Amino acid sequence: MNADSKVEMNAEVLLGVIGTYIDSPVDHKQESRLLFAKGKGSFLYDYNGKDYIDLVNGKGSIVLGHNDQAVTSAIHTFLEQNGEIVTGPSLPIIELAKRIKTDLALPDSKVSFFTTGTAACRAAVCAARAATGKKIIVSAGYHGWDPMWRSSGEWLTANDEGVVEFYFVPQLLDEVLTKYKGQVALVIFSPDYTYLSAATITKLIEICRMHQVLICCDDVKQGYRHRQGASLELVTDQKADLYIFSKGLSNGQRLSCIVGPDGIMEQTKEYTYTAYYQMLPIVSSLATLEQMELKSGYEKLNVYSQSLIGILRELIGQSLLPIEVNGGPLFQFVFGDEKLEQDFYRESVEQGILLFEGDNQSISLSMDEHVQQIIAGRFANVIDRLTDKHSHLQHVKVSAEQTFQAAWNMIDGASDILPYAEQLKILTKITGE
Incomplete structure (x- = not known):
């Protein structure tokens, strides 16, 4: 049995025994479930040897990088x-x-x-x-x-x-x-x-x-x-x-x-x-x-995150697509179109970037300038593909309500980016209460 067939068997077994959405927040669609063989620093590797930059980082718990x-x-x-x-x-x-x-x-x-x-x-x-x-x-x-x-x-x-x-x-x-x-x-x-x-x-x-x-x-x-x-x-x-x-x-x-x-x-x-x-x-x-403490880790996480967010915002800004990046060491992508959002996460996986779909992304202390340049190159490919496919969305803006909904997905509550009366109106719609 070759390596590829082993991976297919593993994926088949996984889908038969692991509850939906429990095993990983990454690309959880059943037809493309990922299995990881190892991790080091900023990267995870599947059983075929492909590497992925991990911006999920155990939902933010991997602060140093994998297998420090x-x-x-x-x-x-x-x-x-x-x-x-x-x-x-x-x-x-x-x-x-x-x-x-x-x-x-x-x-x-x-x-x-x-x-x-x-x-x-x-x-x-x-x-x-x-x-x-x-x-x-x-x-x-x-x-x-x-x-x-x-x-x-x-x-x-x-x-x-x-x-x-x-x-x-x-x-x-x-x-x-x-x-x-x-x-x-x-x-x-x-x-x-x-x-x-x-x-x-x-x-x-x-x-x-x-x-x-x-x-x-x-x-x-x-x-x-x-x-x-x-x-x-x-x-x-x-x-x-x-x-x-x-x-x-x-x-x-x-x-x-x-x-x-x-x-x-x-x-x-x-x-x-x-x-x-x-x-x-x-x-x-x-x-x-x-x-x-030895590496001034918390200070560096803030510096690294602001640097990476700056890179991402520049790439997105050049595309003129309705995508925003909000936050710091925990940050979130916010979209002005649902199909654009779906394609963004799909293309990111294809380019070797693991993202927590719809929620917060997290960096680790392993994501230094060198790794950020790799991230920038892969995201540039993602944005290029999206720009070709969604050029009709250029100059469309992300609405305040779309940001509010995205924030709800990240913090499980209401953000204060809107006045109280508008918060209540959207909250009533979201909760159905």
């Missing part, structure tokens, strides 16, 4: 020392917890570890409910696949799990907290810095403080990806009560954590599982944080 040598070496050394003891704790878990507390400047806090952001978010909810004796959870943004976050189908009304959405809109947050006065255990939101202003994020926290409710910053998507520690400090000096971080800590290894005061964190003491003391993600986290 320092992280790999730390794991190898730990295993060679027979350090993997799942039965009980080892020193690295204490070291990592102390490091996180120091980064957050919260010396009196405690840290509880989990394997996924979804699990940590549910644990934070359970702990807040146990600590306050209240049930209602007020939410904005994405907190994992857990069914507890599903909409009730009724405007500003809690679902069967006691969760009610406010969509990042300050006025709606105030309305919900007034409606459920005395019943709210926690307000949890995942901050965004592409479509939400510093003023909006600060206002959300101020409203929570006015209503005297606990705040959880679900920083899975942003924390330890934009900066060392909590991302909120990018825009405000206000602090949350609880913080959730995940695989940005560990360069993609399975890890998450909750950080908060002892009175709440003691409620998590029974939230245990068989992999609680698995050390490989902990070791990976310590090595990742060390590398990011």
